[in-house]
Amino acid sequence: MAFKSDDDRNAYWRKNINLMLTLLVVWALVSYGFGILLRPMLDAIPVGGVGLGFWFAQNGSIYVFLFLVFFYAKKMRQLDREFGVDDD
Amino acid sequence: MDLQTLTYIVVGATFALYMGIAVWARAGTTGEYYAAGRGVHPVANGMATAADWMSAASFIGMAGLIAFKGYDASIFLMGWTGGYVLLALCLAPYLRKFGKFTVPDFIGDRYYSRSARIVAVICLIVASLTYVIGQMKGIGVAFSRFLDVDYATGLYAGMGIVFFYAVLGGMKGVTYTQIAQYCVLIFAYTVPAVFISLNLTGNPLPQLGFLSDTADGTPLLVKLDQTLVDLGFAEYTAQKGGTFNMLMYTLSLMMGTAGLPHVIIRFFTVPKVSDARTSAGWALLFIAILYTTAPAVGSMARLNLTNTIQDPAFDIGDPQGNLVYDERPDWFRNWETTGLLEFEDKNGDGRIQYYNDQNPEFAAMAEKEFGWKGNEMVKVDRDIMVLANPEIAKLPNWVIALVAAGGLAAALSTAAGLLIAISSAISHDLLKSTFMPHISEKQELMSARIAMAGAILVAGYLGLNPPGFAAQVVALAFGLAASSIFPVLMMGIFSSRINNIGAVSGMLVGLTSTLVYIFTYKGWFFVQGTNMLPNTPDSWFLGVAPEAFGAIGALLNFVTAFIVTKMTAPVPEEIRHMVEDIRFPKGAGAAQDH
Numbered sequence: 001m002a003f004k005s006d007d008d009r010n011a012y013w014r015k016n017i018n019l020m021l022t023l024l025v026v027w028a029l030v031s032y033g034f035g036i037l038l039r040p041m042l043d044a045i046p047v048g049g050v051g052l053g054f055w056f057a058q059n060g061s062i063y064v065f066l067f068l069v070f071f072y073a074k075k076m077r078q079l080d081r082e083f084g085v086d087d088d
Numbered sequence: 089m090d091l092q093t094l095t096y097i098v099v100g101a102t103f104a105l106y107m108g109i110a111v112w113a114r115a116g117t118t119g120e121y122y123a124a125g126r127g128v129h130p131v132a133n134g135m136a137t138a139a140d141w142m143s144a145a146s147f148i149g150m151a152g153l154i155a156f157k158g159y160d161a162s163i164f165l166m167g168w169t170g171g172y173v174l175l176a177l178c179l180a181p182y183l184r185k186f187g188k189f190t191v192p193d194f195i196g197d198r199y200y201s202r203s204a205r206i207v208a209v210i211c212l213i214v215a216s217l218t219y220v221i222g223q224m225k226g227i228g229v230a231f232s233r234f235l236d237v238d239y240a241t242g243l244y245a246g247m248g249i250v251f252f253y254a255v256l257g258g259m260k261g262v263t264y265t266q267i268a269q270y271c272v273l274i275f276a277y278t279v280p281a282v283f284i285s286l287n288l289t290g291n292p293l294p295q296l297g298f299l300s301d302t303a304d305g306t307p308l309l310v311k312l313d314q315t316l317v318d319l320g321f322a323e324y325t326a327q328k329g330g331t332f333n334m335l336m337y338t339l340s341l342m343m344g345t346a347g348l349p350h351v352i353i354r355f356f357t358v359p360k361v362s363d364a365r366t367s368a369g370w371a372l373l374f375i376a377i378l379y380t381t382a383p384a385v386g387s388m389a390r391l392n393l394t395n396t397i398q399d400p401a402f403d404i405g406d407p408q409g410n411l412v413y414d415e416r417p418d419w420f421r422n423w424e425t426t427g428l429l430e431f432e433d434k435n436g437d438g439r440i441q442y443y444n445d446q447n448p449e450f451a452a453m454a455e456k457e458f459g460w461k462g463n464e465m466v467k468v469d470r471d472i473m474v475l476a477n478p479e480i481a482k483l484p485n486w487v488i489a490l491v492a493a494g495g496l497a498a499a500l501s502t503a504a505g506l507l508i509a510i511s512s513a514i515s516h517d518l519l520k521s522t523f524m525p526h527i528s529e530k531q532e533l534m535s536a537r538i539a540m541a542g543a544i545l546v547a548g549y550l551g552l553n554p555p556g557f558a559a560q561v562v563a564l565a566f567g568l569a570a571s572s573i574f575p576v577l578m579m580g581i582f583s584s585r586i587n588n589i590g591a592v593s594g595m596l597v598g599l600t601s602t603l604v605y606i607f608t609y610k611g612w613f614f615v616q617g618t619n620m621l622p623n624t625p626d627s628w629f630l631g632v633a634p635e636a637f638g639a640i641g642a643l644l645n646f647v648t649a650f651i652v653t654k655m656t657a658p659v660p661e662e663i664r665h666m667v668e669d670i671r672f673p674k675g676a677g678a679a680q681d682h
Contacts, residue, residue: 002674013671020177027173031166036334039327048299049307050325057162058154058383059295062169062376069176069372073365076181080362085672087360 002085012083019075023068030061091485095234098489099496102272103249106265106500110253113261118533121258122189122512128263128357134370136263137354139270139497140505141168141345141371142378143219144226145562147273147498150379151477152470154386155393158324161386163338169372169379170338171345174574176368179346180355182581184364185670189356190509191349191573192517198580200663201588202522207595209513211572212349215565216506217547219350222562223506224551226499233426233475234492240552246500247548254504255540259512262504263357269497274377276494280478280487281381284388287481294384312391318404319394319443320450324387330631340638344566347574350502350509361673389473392480397442397465405458410439419479423472430467440464507547511539567606567634571598571641579649584667590653598645605641606634 003009034042035057043051052060080086115121128136146168154161186194191212196205224243231242253261278294285297289308301307306314313323322328345351354371355364396417402409413431423429431440437459445451445463454460475495478487515536520527527535572595579586579594586594607613609623621627623634632640669675 002672009668009672016671023177024173027170031170031338032335035162035166036331036338049301049310050299054159054309054325055299057159058165059380061166062380065169065173066369066372066376068173069369070366072177073362073369076365077362080673083672085674087362087673087676 003083008083012079012085015079016076019072019079023072027065027068030056030064035061089485091488092236094485095489095492098486098493099235102268102493102497105268106249106253109264109268110257110261113253113257113264115256115258115260115533118189118516118529118536120260121533121536122356122516123353124258124260124263124357126357126359128359130358130363130367131370132267133263133354133358133363133367134372135270135374136266136357137351137367137371138374138378139266139273139501140354141351141375141502142273142498143502144223144230144495144499146378147277148226148230148471148474148495151382151385151389152473154383155390155473156470157328158322158387159327160329160334161383163334163341165379165383167338167341168345169375171342172368172372172375174342174346175351175355176365176372179352179577179581180364180368181361181673182670183352183577184355184358185361185673185676187356187676189353190512190516191352191577192513193521194580195573195576195591196517196521198663198666199576199586199588199591200660201592204576204588204592204595205517205522207592207599208573208576209517211568211595211599212513213510215348215568215573216350216510217543217550219562219565220503220506220510220543220547221550223499223503224547227496227503228551229471230492230495230499234489234495243548243551246496246503247544250500250504250507251541251544254507254511254544255537258536258540259353259357259508262508263354265504266501269501270374272497273494273501274374276490276497277378277385277474278381279490280481280483281385281388283483283487284392284477284481285384288388288391294381294388298384298387308391309387312387315391315394315398315400319398320447320454321444324390330625333625333628333631333633333636336632336639337636340570340636340642341566343570343574343642344638345569347569347572347577348565349513349569349573350505352577353509353512354505361676385477386473389477389480392477393468393473394442396480397440405454407437407439410437410441412439414438416440417479419476422479423476428467428469428472428475429465432464432466434464435459435461503547507540507543510543511536514539514543564603564606567602567638567641568599570638571602571645575642575645575649579646581667581670584664585653585659586649587653587656587659589656590649590651593652594645594649597648598641601644602637602641605629605637609634 034053039053042053045052047055119125150164153164183194192205192208195208227246228239228243231237232239253265281294282292285294286292288302289297289300291297291300298308302311309325313325316324355367358364358367397411399409441460442465443454443463478491515532519535520532575598576591576595608620611618625631
């Protein structure tokens with residue numbers, strides 16, 4: 001038994017799911033949102049002769065994806081340690 | 089030194105490197121053969137994953153796709169990178185904790201069902217095999233263009249080298265060669281991009297260059313839009329397709345990326361669960377270097393190509409502005425002989441007119457005012473955007489040689505990764521786990537090597553005799569992965585309730601609906617003329633392209649699995665424990681002894 005109690009197990013999983021869902025909201029926002037649906041609005045902000053929406057669709061969303069993955073890895077490491085279920 | 093010799097030297101050197109690695113990284117156990125002994129550093133695995141993932145299509149094809157589709161090609165950029173977020177947050181760490189060797193392993197155990205395992209194996213083999221055909225073709229084309237040997241000889245050389253390191257080294261050999269191949273391909277991709285960006289915008293970073301001003305002070309993309317509109321083409325930065333289709337297409341590519349078995353199994357090679365999480369980040373970083381460069385290469389190459397044929401110093405319609413065919417540059421001649429470029433002098437003036445004759449208004453005007461009788465660049469293959477890019481930009485020969493080596497590295501690394509996925513599914517899932525459970529480890533290792541050799545032969549045969557539908561099958565691979573594999577993996581991890589019958593029915597519904605939708609528009613088994621509806625946006629369901637249906641197939645998979653589970657027997661207690669156990673990292677080391 002890796003967790004001290006079932007409560008701990010549930011709390012750990014709930015925190016993981018919350019973090020994951022929050023990051024997935026950002027993931028969807030920058031790609032489907034900024035890159036596609038909200039592009040007409042965002043293009044009002046000029047970037048390199050076109051608009052911010054175009055930039056998000058072709059470059060920006062990828063940078064955000066990168067940040068999300070590393071951020072998740074870092075936060076989960078902290079969470080693993082907090083609950084004593086890390087694999088170090 | 090002439091280009092030919094130089095190319096032989098560069099390609100030969102990279103091949104010698106791969107062979108050397110293969111000898112050094114031989115596999116002695118099934119653990120090494122399937123999962124490189126789970127000892128790969130997360131950064132190294134990230135690099136290997138990037139090479140595994142970036143195929144001939146990414147290296148050679150994508151920038152061309154962007155060049156001709158402009159903004160609409162953003163779906164590929166976001167889809168093929170955004171999938172790594174799903175993989176890193178929802179799949180990789182848990183599957184690594186599960187600690188076995190293949191994707192069907194997880195599906196078979198989690199759903200305590202032999203049928204689930206076999207359906208997963210079938211999806212895996214169809215998806216991977218269709219994908220590998222494209223790599224084999226890429227190898228053949230690269231050889232025939234750059235090394236001046238015929239297509240078949242090139243293919244045999246490629247098969248030979250993959251055979252050598254994949255049969256000998258398994259996942260271990262493939263991993264270390266992929267790392268070397270990543271270095272070759274990324275160098276080969278970025279060097280020409282930097283030069284071209286410098287030439288056009290003065291900015292050495294292509295990611296900034298394509299947003300910068302050109303020599304006359306106009307931003308590059310504005311200039312490209314203007315150049316294209318002047319010739320009757322659609323604006324580069326404008327959205328041409330339907331919005332809902334774009335959303336579904338992107339989602340399908342993301343789910344497909346996360347569900348493709350040859351990518352997932354790469355994360356079984358790292359020592360720990362926390363490594364699987366960071367390794368996905370490293371993989372995405374290495375992929376992003378190419379993917380953020382691609383839109384710059386695409387836009388710049390399109391501008392360069394158009395300006396070469398239609399000199400911007402003259403007004404449109406002024407004969408002086410059209411390139412004289414007899415004075416065409418060397419790269420033009422070279423690529424004409426490969427059939428990737430074709431010219432037809434429709435109005436017999438000896439000059440080349442390159443414009444959009446599908447635009448009726450512009451075509452009518454051009455005929456009346458300028459005497460143009462139709463677009464004379466009757467074929468501009470989009471692959472040319474990367475392959476001929478260094479020549480169009482007048483870069484030195486060693487850069488061209490490098491592009492040849494890079495294209496080969498991209499095709500070889502992906503082919504090897506796919507072949508590993510196929511051979512381990514056959515030897516591990518079909519033989520060891522299903523039909524011949526009593527074979528020893530030595531026998532399993534031998535059968536893995538035989539399966540690999542067999543898979544290479546089949547792939548080679550299909551590369552030599554590509555079925556007519558070869559171009560269509562990538563859609564099939566992503567559609568299958570998104571609609572059948574991705575949903576059952578998600579449900580297997582995030583729900584402990586979904587049972588065996590639910591999962592199998594879900595997979596079958598996802599798979600069948602996607603296949604039927606693709607076949608409805610592309611013909612049954614891609615046989616021409618057997619499609620029941622024309623493959624046009626007007627007749628697509630809700631405007632969703634066949635390639636974009638994977639996400640809807642996935643939704644049907646989820647819904648079916650939930651409904652069927654509600655009506656059938658609950659999941660056994662030990663499976664619930666198994667699901668609880670994969671949800672935290674501790675103890676993943678123990679699983680290595682499997």
